[in-house]
Amino acid sequence: MELNIDGVGFSYPSKKVLNDVSANFEGPQLVAILGPNGVGKSTLIHCIDRILKPSEGHVMLDGKDTYEYHMKEMAKKVGYVPYASSDMFPMSVVDAVLLGRHPHSNWKSTKDDVRLVFSVLKRLGIDDLAKSQFNELSAGQHQKVMLARGLVQEPEIMLLDEPTANLDVKHQLGVTRILRDIAHEDGVLIIMICHDLNIAAKYADSIIMMKDGTIFATGTPEEVLIEENIRAVYDVECRIIEDQGRPHVILRECEY
Amino acid sequence: MKRDESVDRQVEEYLKNEEDLAEGYISSVRQKLLIIVILFIVSAFICIFSMTVNGRNLDFFEVIEVIINHIKGTTYEIYTKEWFDDTFIWGNSLPRMLFTVVAAIGLAVAGASMQSMMNNPLADPYTVGVSSGACLGLAISIIIGLSVNYGDSLTIILLSFIFALLPMAAIVILAPKTRSSPSTLILAGVALSYLFNSVNTLILSTVDSETLSVIYMWQTGTLSAASWEDLPFVLVMVSIGSLLIVYLSRQLNLLALGDASASSLGVDPDNLRIICLVAIAFIVGAIVGCAGIIGFVGLVTPHMVRMVIGSDNRFVIPGAACIALIMMLLADMACRAISLYDNIPIGAALSLIGAPIFLYLIIRRNSYVW
Amino acid sequence: MSGDEADLYVAKSKKRWVAILIILIITLAITIYSVCVMSFNISFQEAWEVIFKHLRGDPLESYYDRIRDYLVFEGTLPRSIAAGLIGAILGISGAVMQYCVRNPLADPYTTGISSAALFGVTISLALGITLLPLHDEYGIVFNAFVFSMIPCAMMILISLRRKTTPTMLILIGIAMMYIFSSFTMVMKYNAEPEVLEQIIEWSIGSVSKAHWESIPFLIVALAVLLIMALFYSKKLDVMSAGDNLSTSLGVDPKKTRLICMIVVSACTSVAVSFSGSIGFVGLVVPHISRLFVGSKGFALIPCSAAAGALLLVAADTIARSFGAGLPAGAITALIGSPFFLYFLIKMRTNGWGR
Numbered sequence: 014m015e016l017n018i019d020g021v022g023f024s025y026p027s028k029k030v031l032n033d034v035s036a037n038f039e040g041p042q043l044v045a046i047l048g049p050n051g052v053g054k055s056t057l058i059h060c061i062d063r064i065l066k067p068s069e070g071h072v073m074l075d076g077k078d079t080y081e082y083h084m085k086e087m088a089k090k091v092g093y094v095p096y097a098s099s100d101m102f103p104m105s106v107v108d109a110v111l112l113g114r115h116p117h118s119n120w121k122s123t124k125d126d127v128r129l130v131f132s133v134l135k136r137l138g139i140d141d142l143a144k145s146q147f148n149e150l151s152a153g154q155h156q157k158v159m160l161a162r163g164l165v166q167e168p169e170i171m172l173l174d175e176p177t178a179n180l181d182v183k184h185q186l187g188v189t190r191i192l193r194d195i196a197h198e199d200g201v202l203i204i205m206i207c208h209d210l211n212i213a214a215k216y217a218d219s220i221i222m223m224k225d226g227t228i229f230a231t232g233t234p235e236e237v238l239i240e241e242n243i244r245a246v247y248d249v250e251c252r253i254i255e256d257q258g259r260p261h262v263i264l265r266e267c268e269y
Numbered sequence: 270m271k272r273d274e275s276v277d278r279q280v281e282e283y284l285k286n287e288e289d290l291a292e293g294y295i296s297s298v299r300q301k302l303l304i305i306v307i308l309f310i311v312s313a314f315i316c317i318f319s320m321t322v323n324g325r326n327l328d329f330f331e332v333i334e335v336i337i338n339h340i341k342g343t344t345y346e347i348y349t350k351e352w353f354d355d356t357f358i359w360g361n362s363l364p365r366m367l368f369t370v371v372a373a374i375g376l377a378v379a380g381a382s383m384q385s386m387m388n389n390p391l392a393d394p395y396t397v398g399v400s401s402g403a404c405l406g407l408a409i410s411i412i413i414g415l416s417v418n419y420g421d422s423l424t425i426i427l428l429s430f431i432f433a434l435l436p437m438a439a440i441v442i443l444a445p446k447t448r449s450s451p452s453t454l455i456l457a458g459v460a461l462s463y464l465f466n467s468v469n470t471l472i473l474s475t476v477d478s479e480t481l482s483v484i485y486m487w488q489t490g491t492l493s494a495a496s497w498e499d500l501p502f503v504l505v506m507v508s509i510g511s512l513l514i515v516y517l518s519r520q521l522n523l524l525a526l527g528d529a530s531a532s533s534l535g536v537d538p539d540n541l542r543i544i545c546l547v548a549i550a551f552i553v554g555a556i557v558g559c560a561g562i563i564g565f566v567g568l569v570t571p572h573m574v575r576m577v578i579g580s581d582n583r584f585v586i587p588g589a590a591c592i593a594l595i596m597m598l599l600a601d602m603a604c605r606a607i608s609l610y611d612n613i614p615i616g617a618a619l620s621l622i623g624a625p626i627f628l629y630l631i632i633r634r635n636s637y638v639w
Numbered sequence: 640m641s642g643d644e645a646d647l648y649v650a651k652s653k654k655r656w657v658a659i660l661i662i663l664i665i666t667l668a669i670t671i672y673s674v675c676v677m678s679f680n681i682s683f684q685e686a687w688e689v690i691f692k693h694l695r696g697d698p699l700e701s702y703y704d705r706i707r708d709y710l711v712f713e714g715t716l717p718r719s720i721a722a723g724l725i726g727a728i729l730g731i732s733g734a735v736m737q738y739c740v741r742n743p744l745a746d747p748y749t750t751g752i753s754s755a756a757l758f759g760v761t762i763s764l765a766l767g768i769t770l771l772p773l774h775d776e777y778g779i780v781f782n783a784f785v786f787s788m789i790p791c792a793m794m795i796l797i798s799l800r801r802k803t804t805p806t807m808l809i810l811i812g813i814a815m816m817y818i819f820s821s822f823t824m825v826m827k828y829n830a831e832p833e834v835l836e837q838i839i840e841w842s843i844g845s846v847s848k849a850h851w852e853s854i855p856f857l858i859v860a861l862a863v864l865l866i867m868a869l870f871y872s873k874k875l876d877v878m879s880a881g882d883n884l885s886t887s888l889g890v891d892p893k894k895t896r897l898i899c900m901i902v903v904s905a906c907t908s909v910a911v912s913f914s915g916s917i918g919f920v921g922l923v924v925p926h927i928s929r930l931f932v933g934s935k936g937f938a939l940i941p942c943s944a945a946a947g948a949l950l951l952v953a954a955d956t957i958a959r960s961f962g963a964g965l966p967a968g969a970i971t972a973l974i975g976s977p978f979f980l981y982f983l984i985k986m987r988t989n990g991w992g993r
Contacts, residue, residue, distance in 0.1 A: 104581070116535045122298075455743060456926055460923060460976040460983075470968070481835070482832050485839070489824065489828070616824055621818070624817040625814075
């Protein structure tokens with residue numbers, strides 16, 4: 014699969030958020046988007062998945078502009094996992110995750126659909142929550158359920174908005190590793206917004222660093238995570254060491 | 270994503286009571302289906318049962334007999350007992366029962382979908398102002414003097430129906446101009462509803478008390494106006510609207526996830542809302558034109574069903590329709606049992622029966638989300 | 640925040656208060672003017688002359704003087720003041736209710752009080768039963784008040800026994816509303832046309848029955864409501880973030896919600912007892928205010944009060960100018976809706992921040 018982002022720009026009525034963003038993705042990999050708050054990461058993801066319409070530029074999916082696809086076709090190809098919000102909705106976890114099969118199934122959910130849901134739940138370690146109601150979950154469990162819903166959609170491309178934000182360290186590591194495995198074993202292009210530099214460094218195949226509404230640097234973790242970049246983008250002093258073949262960022266000082 | 274055989278096995282190993290988890294879910298789905306089927310059967314039964322309160326003292330099987338005979342085309346000599354039976358059942362009870370059924374189904378479907386669409390438990394079929402428009406149409410047509418007796422009611426109904434579409438048209442026009450999140454639509458609809466209501470009230474305050482009584486009676490929700498002439502129109506409108514909504518019920522489920530997620534799953538939320546609004550306007554416009562404003566069913570029956578079955582619209586919508594049907598038929602029976610010709614307002618009976626049940630459910634139910 | 644942005648922030652806050660002040664001034668202006676609006680022809684100057692005369696204690700000479708004094712001092716003046724007070728009460732109540740149940744469709748009557756009050760009124764009008772054998776109108780008002788507190792009591796009872804979510808409170812209010820309105824409906828149906836007219840007039844809501852005797856009650860209710868709302872405004876802001884978050888921030892959502900709803904119910908009941916249920920104000924005024932001053936309780940509540948007062952005084956004045964008997968409740972939506980729709984479109988936001 015091939016995803017081209019070509020000169021995409023986006024403005025809200027009050028301000029311009031994205032400015033001439035271009036990137037190319039080919040083939041399955043885990044891509045991490047890093048950058049300070051408010052720099053346009055979520056907006057970029059929304060533009061890819063047609064949730065927002067870019068004011069300039071195109072997003073091309075397998076050679077075709079995303080707006081040329083039928084909505085249901087897009088849904089089969091691209092999955093979106095939002096940042097876990099405090100919105101509660103009235104259904105059980107299984108039903109909530111089953112909704113993710115909507116682009117694929119017809120009126121009735123087949124037994125295969127349900128089996129898929131359960132296997133995904135098991136993979137994320139939340140199968141014991143299957144019958145719980147959504148409002149009884151903790152924030153971390155919320156997030157995993159949202160992730161499960163994205164996974165059962167079986168898309169070619171997955172967009173995740175801070176999928177590990179509310180999880181504890183172990184789950185952060187575990188979930189990101191699962192995402193990497195899915196990318197490599199199941200052939201999915203996974204683009205995730207991440208705030209933890211080190212987890213991104215550890216698992217991502219490539220990193221996009223954004224600043225001020227545009228792409229500052231892209232490349233492998235080794236190429237992107239260097240002291241100058243982190244200073245330029247985050248305004249933070251750090252030291253980079255190598256650990257298990259990947260860069261590791263040790264934060265030093267910052268002006269506040 | 271590959272089907273992981275080992276996960277399947279693990280899943281099956283993980284069960285308690287040797288029950289496949291997926292099987293467990295599907296069996297719970299089967300349970301829900303069973304409940305709906307039972308509701309259907311009970312509804313059918315109550316349809317006939319409700320006709321046993323009649324002016325001719327016919328019991329359950331006699332009613333069925335009369336209907337079958339009529340369908341077979343039997344005619345009777347005028348003024349014989351059989352002729353009276355036939356005339357009453359076929360001319361009075363049956364259309365009234367059918368109309369109640371249609372109204373109940375329509376209101377329940379409209380209410381359930383409105384709640385899903387607006388993601389708001391306070392929504393009911395009248396939230397967006399459709400009923401205010403219809404009431405206005407009703408008032409205007411009565412004042413113009415189109416008809417005060419029930420003979421010519423089709424014109425009244427048509428006029429109310431057209432007026433009912435006005436608020437909806439306004440919203441459809443307004444929606445692209447605002448950020449049409451559900452909240453905006455709700456508020457715009459409520460504002461429109463109040464607007465039409467106030468025009469209605471102004472008109473009401475200028476008429477004399479006799480006309481006021483008539484208009485008021487029409488607007489208060491009565492099933493007594495049902496006749497064979499009006500029935501086809503209402504039936505068609507309610508059917509179109511309800512079938513459309515039933516078809517969309519799966520997509521309505523997705524709205525609960527939020528607009529962004531819904532659109533990423535292949536559903537255009539704005540479009541969906543507008544289509545549902547149109548369907549609801551058709552349903553409510555027709556019903557209010559014939560029967561006035563019957564409250565309670567549209568708001569409460571979906572909640573009642575959700576408390577038992579959960580929030581899947583594919584079950585909630587038929588379930589609510591059945592429960593609404595049963596409740597309205599029973600309420601109408603009660604009204605007629607008290608006095609066959611006095612026309613006690615159905616809304617009163619409905620609330621009297623249903624509200625305590627509803628209150629009880631709210632208090633007792635532990636895990637109702639929403 | 641840098642110095643510049645801090646200045647901007649303060650300036651924006653100041654802007655809010657300026658907006659509120661402007662609304663209050665307009666309200667005052669309309670109130671002052673409205674004294675002369677009535678079915679009897681009287682000019683603005685004359686009306687105020689009459690008032691000053693009365694306040695100075697001048698004796699009333701002619702019959703003409705007496706009539707004018709009566710009409711203005713016992714008629715329009717208290718009525719306009721009452722309209723302002725009731726409008727303010729409804730505005731604040733609506734805002735607080737919307738915070739409490741986190742639902743943009745909530746209004747002061749969500750707890751079911753208006754149906755209960757109407758029930759009390761209908762009992763006395765149709766069946767002649769009053770709880771206290773007070774002089775005619777006061778019996779009705781007292782009925783309305785007492786009955787309107789019943790849904791409130793119900794909510795308290797249920798909250799004490801089990802965990803209640805905001806939605807449950809709404810649903811309980813709805814159930815109570817239906818119970819009361821069903822009884823009322825039956826009585827209405829069997830009522831004679833004249834009684835029916837009275838009942839309907841009451842249910843639409845009109846300020847016409849307000850006298851000087853009502854004003855102290857309204858002032859007290861408004862004061863209590865305003866103080867409580869402002870006192871709780873910070874907590875209400877926190878509560879809108881969600882129950883879990885509020886608890887972690889030290890605000891007990893259950894308790895706050897219950898207290899707020901009780902006070903709102905009580906004060907609104909007072910207003911409703913005198914005027915009937917005037918709709919629209921409590922629902923839409925907070926939303927309009929939100930478009931102007933944002934969602935922070937400390938600004939939203941006074942703004943809702945001011946805007947509510949403005950709306951109702953204006954509506955009442957207009958209603959009066961068309962001749963006697965037109966209820967203000969019908970006009971509020973007529974004026975307010977176009978305004979509201981216009982702002983919804985213009986500002987491209989629903990004020991609820993989403």
